[in-house]
Amino acid sequence: MKKISLDQEQLSLAKFNSSGPFAIKGIAGSGKTTVGLKRLQYLRTKATSEDKILVVTYHKVLTDYLKYLGDEGEDIFEEEVLDNQELFQHKKEEDKKPCGVDIINIDKLVHQYYSKYRDLKKNHKHYKSLPRFTSPYRDLHETFMQSLEILKDRYPDSKVLKRDYNFLKKEIDFINNCRIVSEKSYQIFSRVGRNRNEEQKYTIPKKSQARRELFELRREYNNNLIIQGKMDFPVMRLLAIRYISENPPMCYQHIIIDECQDLDRSRMDFLKFFLKDNNTTTATFLYDNAQSIYEGSWLGNGHAFSSLGINILGNRSRILKYNYRTTYEIQSAAQSLIKHNNYKQEIEPVMINKGGVKPFLAECKTQADHDKYIIDTIKNQERNLDLKDIIVACRTNQEAERLTLVISDSGIDCTHFRSSQNNFKNNTVRVMTINCTKGLESEMVILANLNKDVIPVNSKDPIQALQDLRILYVGMTRASNILHLVSYEESSPFIQNMPLDSFKLVDLEQYQEFVLLEKDMKQEVRSLISQLMDELALFEQIRNEYRPESNFQECFENLMTGVINIERITDKAEEIHVKLDQNSSLKNLISSFIETCLLKKHLAREEMMKFSRCPFKMESRKKNLEKRYPYFSEESIQSLASIGHLTQQNQKESIDYSSFISGFSKILEIELHNIFEERSYFDNANFEGTKQFGSGTYKLYDILKYIYHHVSGTLNDINESLEYINFRKQRNKATHAHCVRLEEYEVIEKEMLRPNGIIDMLHDQLEKE
Numbered sequence: 001m002k003k004i005s006l007d008q009e010q011l012s013l014a015k016f017n018s019s020g021p022f023a024i025k026g027i028a029g030s031g032k033t034t035v036g037l038k039r040l041q042y043l044r045t046k047a048t049s050e051d052k053i054l055v056v057t058y059h060k061v062l063t064d065y066l067k068y069l070g071d072e073g074e075d076i077f078e079e080e081v082l083d084n085q086e087l088f089q090h091k092k093e094e095d096k097k098p099c100g101v102d103i104i105n106i107d108k109l110v111h112q113y114y115s116k117y118r119d120l121k122k123n124h125k126h127y128k129s130l131p132r133f134t135s136p137y138r139d140l141h142e143t144f145m146q147s148l149e150i151l152k153d154r155y156p157d158s159k160v161l162k163r164d165y166n167f168l169k170k171e172i173d174f175i176n177n178c179r180i181v182s183e184k185s186y187q188i189f190s191r192v193g194r195n196r197n198e199e200q201k202y203t204i205p206k207k208s209q210a211r212r213e214l215f216e217l218r219r220e221y222n223n224n225l226i227i228q229g230k231m232d233f234p235v236m237r238l239l240a241i242r243y244i245s246e247n248p249p250m251c252y253q254h255i256i257i258d259e260c261q262d263l264d265r266s267r268m269d270f271l272k273f274f275l276k277d278n279n280t281t282t283a284t285f286l287y288d289n290a291q292s293i294y295e296g297s298w299l300g301n302g303h304a305f306s307s308l309g310i311n312i313l314g315n316r317s318r319i320l321k322y323n324y325r326t327t328y329e330i331q332s333a334a335q336s337l338i339k340h341n342n343y344k345q346e347i348e349p350v351m352i353n354k355g356g357v358k359p360f361l362a363e364c365k366t367q368a369d370h371d372k373y374i375i376d377t378i379k380n381q382e383r384n385l386d387l388k389d390i391i392v393a394c395r396t397n398q399e400a401e402r403l404t405l406v407i408s409d410s411g412i413d414c415t416h417f418r419s420s421q422n423n424f425k426n427n428t429v430r431v432m433t434i435n436c437t438k439g440l441e442s443e444m445v446i447l448a449n450l451n452k453d454v455i456p457v458n459s460k461d462p463i464q465a466l467q468d469l470r471i472l473y474v475g476m477t478r479a480s481n482i483l484h485l486v487s488y489e490e491s492s493p494f495i496q497n498m499p500l501d502s503f504k505l506v507d508l509e510q511y512q513e514f515v516l517l518e519k520d521m522k523q524e525v526r527s528l529i530s531q532l533m534d535e536l537a538l539f540e541q542i543r544n545e546y547r548p549e550s551n552f553q554e555c556f557e558n559l560m561t562g563v564i565n566i567e568r569i570t571d572k573a574e575e576i577h578v579k580l581d582q583n584s585s586l587k588n589l590i591s592s593f594i595e596t597c598l599l600k601k602h603l604a605r606e607e608m609m610k611f612s613r614c615p616f617k618m619e620s621r622k623k624n625l626e627k628r629y630p631y632f633s634e635e636s637i638q639s640l641a642s643i644g645h646l647t648q649q650n651q652k653e654s655i656d657y658s659s660f661i662s663g664f665s666k667i668l669e670i671e672l673h674n675i676f677e678e679r680s681y682f683d684n685a686n687f688e689g690t691k692q693f694g695s696g697t698y699k700l701y702d703i704l705k706y707i708y709h710h711v712s713g714t715l716n717d718i719n720e721s722l723e724y725i726n727f728r729k730q731r732n733k734a735t736h737a738h739c740v741r742l743e744e745y746e747v748i749e750k751e752m753l754r755p756n757g758i759i760d761m762l763h764d765q766l767e768k769e
C-alpha cells in the first residue's frame with residue numbers, strides 16, 4: 001500500500017485538538033476518509049484504554065473498506081503524530097494501552113438497538129410480533145396499499161392520495177426519516193433543495209389539506225406495520241431511537257462519521273446519543289454535499305448542523321479542495337457532467353498534479369456488445385493491473401448480479417460486493433452498484449449500463465434526476481486513473497448533454513483490433529511508449545535540476561541542438577558524460593539517458609512503425625496540425641506532418657527509422673528551445689512568467705501527446721503507460737491553472753525530485769546494474 005504524506009491542512013485537521021463537534025467538508029478525492037483514518041490513529045494513541053472510539057459509515061461496503069485500510073494501513077502515513085495536545089492531558093502516563101475502536105455502518109448499529117427494543121417489547125400486546133429484520137418489499141407494499149385505502153375512504157375527494165405508490169411512499173419515508181412527529185411541524189416543514197419553479201407538481205404546499213392527509217397516511221401505515229408484524233428501515237430507526245432515548249447506550253469518547261452527507265435526520269439524531277457527555281469528547285463529521293445521493297439526506301439537502309442542535313462555528317468547519325485521487329481528465333469530465341446538467345457545485349475543485357487520459361466512452365449497439373466491451377477491457381488490463389484494482393459499477397443490484405455472472409462466465413474472477421461480508425484482500429474484479437462505490441476508489445472504474453431510462457430512472461422526476469446525477473458523479477470520481485463509461489442502445493441523457501470532447505470516444509472496431517493483438521506485442525508497444533516518455537521526462541528533469549547553472553544551459557543546448565538522429569544524440573551524450581566529474585549526478589542522468597536511447601533504438605525500430613497510422617495526406621495533414629496547434633512554429637508543423645506521412649508510407653515495410661527520429665528530434669529541438677527562451681520569464685518569478693512557462697510546457701506536452709497518439713495510432717486504450725502519467729503528473733497545474741504562483745510551481749518541481757521520484761528510480765536502476 002502506498003505511503004501517504006498528508007498536506008499541512010490535512011494534518012492539522014487530523015490533529016485538531018479541541019473537544020466538541022468538528023466538520024470537514026471536501027470535494028471527492030480530497031482526502032476526507034484519509035484524514036478520518038489519520039485522526040482515528042491520532043485519537044487512538046492519545047485516548048485511555050477505557051475510552052472507545054466509534055467510526056460510522058453509511059454503507060456496509062465502505063465499512064469493510066475502512067476495516068481493510070485500517071488493517072493494511074497501520075503505517076500508511078509518512079508522518080508521526082505529534083504529542084502534547086491539551087485534549088489529552090487527562091491521559092495518565094501508565095495508561096498506554098490503545099483504546100478500542102468500533103467501525104460499523106449506521107444501519108447495523110440501528111439494528112442492534114432495534115433488536116433490544118424488540119426484546120423489551122416481546123410481551124407487549126401491540127409490539128409482540130415485531131420481526132427481526134425488515135420485511136420484503138411485497139409485504140410493505142401490501143400494508144401501504146391497505147393504509148392508503150383507509151385514507152381514501154376517509155378523504156374521498158383527495159387529490160394527493162391519487163398519486164402513485166412511489167411518490168406517496170417516498171413522502172411517508174421522508175416524514176419518518178426527518179423524525180417529523182406532529183402534523184403541525186409537517187405543515188410548516190421546508191423541503192430544502194427543491195427548485196419550486198420546475199418542480200411545482202412535485203412539491204406539496206405548506207399548511208395544506210394535502211399535508212394533513214399525508215401525515216395521517218404516515219400514522220396509519222406506521223401503526224399497521226407494527227400491528228401486522230412487519231418492519232421497514234425508517235420505522236426501525238424510530239423504534240431504535242425510542243429505545244436509546246429511554247435506555248442510554250454505551251457511549252464513546254470520540255466519534256468519526258464518514259460520508260455523513262448521506263445520513264438523514266433520524267440517523268443523525270440516533271448517533272447523537274452515543275457521544276459521552278464530558279468536555280473531552282469529539283465528534284468529527286466528514287462530508288461532501290455534491291455526493292449526497294439520497295432524498296432524505298439531511299446535510300446533503302442543505303440543512304445546517306445547527307438544525308440538529310450541533311454548533312459548528314469558526315475554525316471548526318474546514319474545507320478540503322485539492323483532489324488527490326483522480327486525473328485532470330477524469331475530474332474535468334465529472335465537472336462537465338455537473339455543469340452541463342445544470343447543477344452547481346459548492347466547492348470548486350483544485351487539481352493536485354495528476355494527468356492521464358480522458359474517460360473512454362463506449363456506446364455499444366447491443367447488450368451483448370456492451371458485455372463484450374467490458375470483458376475485453378478487463379482482459380486487456382490484466383498485465384498492468386490486479387483484478388482488485390478494477391471496479392465495475394452500475395445503477396441497480398439486479399444489473400450488478402447479471403454482470404457478475406457474465407464476467408465470471410468469461411473466466412475472469414469477479415465478486416458482487418454488497419451488504420454481506422466483503423473481502424477487499426481477494427484479487428477479484430469488484431462488481432457493485434454505484435451507490436456502493438461511495439467512499440471507495442480504484443485504479444480503473446467501468447461504469448456499465450449507462451443507458452437512457454436507467455440513469456436517471458425517471459428523467460421526468462427532477463428530484464430523482466438530481467439524485468441520479470450525483471450518483472453518476474460519485475461513480476466517475478471513484479477512478480484514480482482510468483474510467484470507462486459504457487452504454488448500449490441509447491446513452492443516458494446525462495452523457496448526451498455533455499460535450500463530446502469530455503471523452504475519448506471508443507471506435508469499437510479499432511478496439512477489437514487492439515484486443516486481438518498478442519499480449520506480448522501489446523506489452524512491447526507499451527514499453528516502447530514508456531521509454532519515449534522516459535526520455536523526454538529526462539530532458540525536462542535535467543533542465544530543471546540544473547537550472548541555476550549557466551554552463552548547464554550550454555551543455556543542455558548542445559545536447560539538444562546537436563540532435564540529428566539517435567546515434568548523434570547518444571554520441572553527444574557520451575562525449576559530455578566522459579567530461580563530467582565522477583560524482584556529478586548529471587553523469588548518472590546522462591548514463592541512463594544513453595541507456596534509454598539505445599534501448600529505445602533497439603526496440604522502437606520495428607514496432608513503432610507497425611502501430612503508426614495517420615489518416616491524412618501531407619497537405620491536409622499540415623492544415624489539420626495547424627488548426628490543432630496554432631502556436632507551433634512552421635518548422636514544427638512541417639516536421640510533424642512529415643513524420644505522419646513518412647510513417648504512413650512505411651507502415652507495412654521496414655522503415656528508415658533515423659528519418660523518423662530526425663523529424664521528431666527537430667520538433668523537440670525547436671520547442672524545447674522555445675521553452676528555454678522563456679526561462680527569463682520564469683526567473684522573474686512573476687505571475688506572467690508562470691503563465692508563459694505554462695504555455696511552454698503545454699507545447700511540449702502537445703508534442704508528446706501527438707507522438708504518443710501517433711505511435712499508438714490504433715490503440716484506443718492509451719491508458720497503459722504509467723510513465724506517461726508520471727511524466728504528465730506535474731504539468732497540469734502550470735498548464736491549466738493559469739494563475740499558479742511561482743512558489744507553487746516550485747513545490748511541484750520539488751515533488752518531481754522527491755525520494756522515489758524519477759531521479760531516484762534511475763539511480764537505483766544504475767546501481768543494480
Ligand SMILES: Nc1ncnc2c1ncn2[C@@H]1O[C@H](COP(=O)(O)OP(=O)(O)OP(=O)(O)O)[C@@H](O)[C@H]1O
Nearest residue numbers: 005006007027028029030031032033034324325439
Ligand atoms: N496528502 C495526500 N497525498 C497523497 N495522496 C493523498 C493525500 N490525501 C489523500 N490522498 C489520496 O487520495 C485518494 C482520495 O482520498 P480519500 O478517499 O480520503 O478522499 P475522500 O475525500 O474521502 O474521497 P471521496 O469523498 O470521493 O470518497 C486516496 O487514494 C488517498 O490515499
